[in-house]
Amino acid sequence: MACCTGEQCKTWSKENALLLATLAGVALGIIVGVAMREANFTNLQIEYFVFPGELLLRMLKLMILPLIICSLITGVSSLDQGSSGKMGLRAVAYYMSTTLIAVVIGIVLVVTIQPGRAGKDDLESTGESPDVAAVDAILDILRNIFPDNIVQACFQQYQSFRVPIYGNVSERVTYQTTPPPEATTFPPVTEIVETIVDYEIDGQYKLGINVLGIITFCITFGILIGAQKDGEIVIRFFSACNEAVMKMIMLVIWYSPIGIIFLIAGEIMKMDDPQETLTQLGLYMATVIAGLAIHGLIVLPLIYLVIVRRxxxxxxxGVTQALMTALATSSSSATLPVTISNLEQKNKVDKRVTRFVVPIGATINMDGTALYEAVAAIFIAQLNGIYLNFGQIITVSLTATLASIGAAGVPQAGLVTLVIVLSAVGLPSDDISLILAVDWLLDRIRTTVNVLGDSIGAGVLQRLSRKELETKSKDFENDAYQDSDYETTSTVSESGSFPKIYPNSDKRKIEYGNENVAYADESSTSL
Structure with a gap:
C-alpha cells in the first residue's frame, strides 16, 4: 500500500486538526502532570493551576441544558408518534442489554481474578462513603423523573433523607471506676437515653440539572407538538435555537485541547503516592480496566459490526474527540455537546437519531459505571472474606444494571449508586472509602466507555430504525408531490433530519439537512 503524498497528508492533517490537537493535549497533560509533581505544589496552588481546565468544564456544562431541550424537542417532533415510540423502545432495550453484558463481563473477571483475596489489612481508607439508603435513592430517581417544577428542574435535583424519630426515653445509671479529681467517693452518673423508634422522610433540593426530568418533559412536549398541525412555528423556533447552540459548541470544542491539558495534569498532581496506591489496589484497577477494555474495544464494536455491517x-x-473529552472531564453530560457534534459531522449519523437518542443515552446508558459497580461490590466482599452465592451474584448483576440508569452523568456519581448495589446483598458500604484513592482514574475511564457506548448506540439504532426514518422522509416527499403548489427540486437527503422551513424570496423552501426538497409558493401557503 503506497504511502500518502505530501499533499494528502497535509489535507488529512487540516481536516483532523482538532482531533490531533486533542490527542496532543492528552499526551501533554500527562507529561506536564508528571513533571509538575516535582514542584510539590500545595492544594491551593494546584487549584489555580487547573483554572483553564475549570473554564472548559464550565463552558461545556453551560451548553448541556439548551442542547438537551432543543435537540430532544426538534428530534422527537420530526418523528411521528409511532416512530418515536419504536425508536425509544429500541433505545431502552439496547441500552439495558449492553449494560447487562458489561456487568456480566465485570463479574466474570472479578470472580476469576479475585483481586480482593489478600484482605483489607494493608489498605487505607480515604474520604468518606456516601450515606444513602438504597430504597430512598431509587425513589429519588422516580421523583426526579417527574419534577414538580420544570423551571426548578433546570438547576436543581431533589434528594431525600431520613430524619430519626426518638422515643422510649429512659435513664441509665453508670458507676465510675476512677473517681474525679479531688473526690474520695465514686458518685453514680445518670444518663438520659433516647432510642430511635422510627424515621420520617424529608427532602431538599441540591444544585445540579435534573436531566431525567428535563428529558421526560422534552420528549412528551416534542411528541405532542409534532402531532399538531399548528406546531410548525414552535418546531422552527427550537430548530433555529439548536443550530445556534451547535455553533456555540464548536467554539468551545476548539478551546478543549487547552483545557484538557490542565485537567489531566491537575489530577496527576493531586495524587498523594501513586506507587503505594498502585501496590495496594493495582490488581483491582487492572480488573476494572480489563473489563472496560473488553466491553469497549471488543463487545461494542462487534455489536456494531454485526448489526450495521461496517x-x-x-x-x-470519528468520535475520538468526544472520547478524549470524556477522559478529561469524567462527565458524560459535559461531553454530550461534543458527542452530538462528532456523530453528526464526522460520522454523518441522522440528526433525528442523535438528537433523540444521544441525550437519553448520556443519562441512562452507563455501561462502564455498571461494570465498575459490579466489580467493586464483589471486590469489597472478597476483602471482607464474604462468599457470595450464585443468587447473590445475580442480585449484584441486576442491581448494578438498574442502579447505573440512575447515575447522573457527573463525576463520581457511581459511588452513590454503588451503595445501592452493596446494600442489596448486605455488604458494608463503609468500605467504599477503601477504593476512593483510585476512583478518580477509573471514573475517567468508565466515563469514556459510557460515551463510547452512546456513540455506538446511535449508529446501531439508526440502522435498526431505518424503515421508520425512510417512511417519514417519503411521507414528507409525497406531501410535496401531492400539493399542486409545490415544485420538487431534489430528493430527500439520506442523512436525514427534521424538516426546516423558512422564507426564500417569494417562495418557501423546505430542507432536510442541507439538501433542498421542495419549494412552495409563499402566497398559496401560510406559515
Missing amino acids: NPFKYLA
Missing part, C-alpha cells in the same frame, strides 16, 4: 473502528475514529 467497520466499527473507523466509526469510533
